[in-house]
Amino acid sequence: MQELEQAIAEIKTALPGMKLMEHEPLSAHCSFRIGGPARAIAVPGDMTSLTKLCAILKRHGLMPLMLGNGTNLLFPDEGLDNVLLLSTEKLQKLYRMPGERIYAEAGVPLTRLAAFAQQNGLKGLEFASGIPGTVGGGLRMNAGAYGGEMKDAVESVVYLYLPEQALYEMPRENCDFGYRGSIFSRYGGFAIVSAVFQLQPGDKNEIAASMRALNDKRREKQPLDLPSAGSAFKRPEGHFAAALIDEAGLKGLRIGGAQVSEKHAGFVVNAGGACAKDVVELLQEVRARVYAKSGIVLEPEIVVLPADYTLRDTSPADTGNRVTVSEEMPSPRGEGVIRRPPQAE
Ligand SMILES: Cc1cc2nc3c(=O)[nH]c(=O)nc-3n(C[C@H](O)[C@H](O)[C@H](O)COP(=O)(O)OP(=O)(O)OC[C@H]3O[C@@H](n4cnc5c(N)ncnc54)[C@H](O)[C@@H]3O)c2cc1C
Numbered sequence: 001m002q003e004l005e006q007a008i009a010e011i012k013t014a015l016p017g018m019k020l021m022e023h024e025p026l027s028a029h030c031s032f033r034i035g036g037p038a039r040a041i042a043v044p045g046d047m048t049s050l051t052k053l054c055a056i057l058k059r060h061g062l063m064p065l066m067l068g069n070g071t072n073l074l075f076p077d078e079g080l081d082n083v084l085l086l087s088t089e090k091l092q093k094l095y096r097m098p099g100e101r102i103y104a105e106a107g108v109p110l111t112r113l114a115a116f117a118q119q120n121g122l123k124g125l126e127f128a129s130g131i132p133g134t135v136g137g138g139l140r141m142n143a144g145a146y147g148g149e150m151k152d153a154v155e156s157v158v159y160l161y162l163p164e165q166a167l168y169e170m171p172r173e174n175c176d177f178g179y180r181g182s183i184f185s186r187y188g189g190f191a192i193v194s195a196v197f198q199l200q201p202g203d204k205n206e207i208a209a210s211m212r213a214l215n216d217k218r219r220e221k222q223p224l225d226l227p228s229a230g231s232a233f234k235r236p237e238g239h240f241a242a243a244l245i246d247e248a249g250l251k252g253l254r255i256g257g258a259q260v261s262e263k264h265a266g267f268v269v270n271a272g273g274a275c276a277k278d279v280v281e282l283l284q285e286v287r288a289r290v291y292a293k294s295g296i297v298l299e300p301e302i303v304v305l306p307a308d309y310t311l312r313d314t315s316p317a318d319t320g321n322r323v324t325v326s327e328e329m330p331s332p333r334g335e336g337v338i339r340r341p342p343q344a345e
Contacts, residue, residue, distance in 0.1 A: 001082045007060040008040055008084070015052060019043035019090075026075035029067065029087070031132060033227040034276050035075025041067065041085040047193060050086070054191065055165055057084060063162050065305070066191055068137030069109065072229050074304045077275045083306075088136050091193065096120055101155065102197045106136030110143065113197070118211060123202030124153045129211040130218045132230075136192040140184040141301075142177045146214050151177035155198040159184070160191040167193070180234050180301055223261040226269035232283060233266065233298040241298055242266030245286055248293040255282040268302075280304065 011020065020042050026035030042064070044050035057064055064086035067073075088107035097103050100122050104113050114129035127148025131138060139157055142150050156171045176183040184190045218224070233241040245251070245265040253260045257274030260282065261267040268282055287298050 003060040003062055004039060004082060004084065007057055007062055010056050010060075011042065011053060011084075014056060015044075015049050018045060018049050018053070026070075026079060029085075030070030030073050030075055030229070031227055032070075032074055032229050032270055032274075032279070034077070034270060034274055034279065036077050036079030037081070038075075038079060038085050039081045039083070041087055043087045043089050045090045047091075050091070050191070050193065051160065051165070051167075053086065054160060054162055058162065058165055063189065064191070066136065066140075068107065068134035069132055071132045072137060072141060072301070072303055074229060074276055074279055074302050076305060077277060080306065086191065088134060088193075091136075093194070097196065100199045100201055102199065103194065104135045104197065105194045106134060106192045108135045110134065110138050114211065117197070117199055118204060118207045121202055121204045121207070122199035123207050123210075124148075124199035125197065126207060126210045126214060128153075130215045135195055139175075139192055139195055140182060140190075141180050142182050144180075146217070149177070151175070151182075153197045153199060155196045157184075157192055158194045160193055162189045162191060221264055223263040223267050223269050226261070226271060228261070228267050228269045229302045231266045231301050232268040232286070234301045236296050236298060239294075239296060240266075244290050244294055244296060244298070248286075248289045250286055250289060253282065253285065255285065258282040260286060276304075 011018070020040055022040045023037045024041050026038050027033050029041065042053055044053050054064065062084065065080070065083045067085045067087045091105035091107035093103070093105040094108050094113065094116055095103050102113070102117060102120070102122065110128040110131045110133055113135060114125040117123070117125045127145045128138065128143065128150070131143050131145060133143055138150050139154060144150065151172065154172050156169050157175060158167060158169045160167055174183070176186065184192060231241065235241055236244070242265040245260060250260050251265045252262045254271065256278030257270055257272050258278035259269055259271040261269045268279060283300060290296060290298050
């Protein structure tokens with residue numbers, strides 16, 4: 001792809017100090033340990049280089065694919081040679097703000113954010129202490145566990161709206177958070193760069209104990225010893241995906257190296273040498289059999305890339321994870337353009 005090659009050449013000249021991994025195996029950048037080579041993964045060290053990078057891409061008519069910890073993604077076996085991945089790995093600023101508030105950049109792991117809140121005697125993020133994603137990835141899909149969700153703790157989100165190359169701050173109420181989704185997952189063009197969390201004062205020991213209890217539960221129930229991307233399917237209203245899969249007799253079902261976990265039917269694991277094709281075929285098989293047994297359509301929670309890899313034609317509903325920049329999108333603007341992140345206390 002000529003535009004991408006031109007953009008990469010320009011990026012190397014304009015941002016010589018920025019980490020740029022070329023022909024990098026995607027399997028090394030996701031928790032599934034699956035995926036062929038990426039043409040390039042850029043790792044901007046700060047907001048300035050992130051903005052410059054996105055401006056170069058825009059000039060070439062390209063949008064980056066945002067990458068957090070890769071814990072909710074399935075990359076294709078043939079790799080991604082037509083898109084530049086933008087990793088938030090180095091966006092790691094994390095500090096306490098006045099009151100019970102915390103500022104965190106997009107690349108901060110949720111485990112680190114939750115630990116920081118606990119150390120500051122702030123409660124409200126205990127649920128996130130075992131979720132292996134980042135602030136950016138977690139906000140995009142409104143990650144949640146054990147009754148808590150990102151939407152309960154976040155006050156506002158700062159993002160670069162890529163089509164306009166402008167930074168906006170969106171208050172929580174406008175983020176359209178729903179079950180495992182938000183405005184950032186429903187429409188394309190958002191690069192989340194940071195967020196402010198509003199928490200409540202709490203006892204450090206009690207918060208730590210609650211985090212330990214949740215993580216014990218997670219270790220007991222989930223197949224954390226095998227590579228996966230977490231729950232394979234969203235919870236259908238009024239049901240649990242794992243129970244439906246179990247009731248359809250699919251625990252342990254295997255295609256190639258991909259397997260419905262023996263320990264937790266809601267997880268598809270890489271039981272050894274799985275490729276993306278195995279996982280997609282298994283997801284399709286599970287959906288078809290659950291639909292045949294219960295009449296319920298399971299919607300994937302895992303983001304399957306590229307978009308045309310999505311799970312089509314396996315049931316009456318097309319529930320692919322496709323994302324487009326849409327004309328009908330509600331205003332991407334939050335409460336006006338922000339020019340600098342909020343200051344530390
Ligand atoms: C063992 C295991 C347990 C899990 N448990 C849970 C759980 O309890 N609850 C839960 O909700 N999830 C869980 N997950 C799934 C996953 O950790 C979450 O979905 C997490 O929020 C994904 O974050 P990430 O940084 O890894 O995102 P990635 O996988 O890197 O990306 C996911 C999506 O977000 C986009 N994205 C990433 N960063 C940004 C950004 N800065 N701006 C815009 N878009 C971005 C990507 O383009 C992609 O579309 C689990 C996963 C595993 C492997």
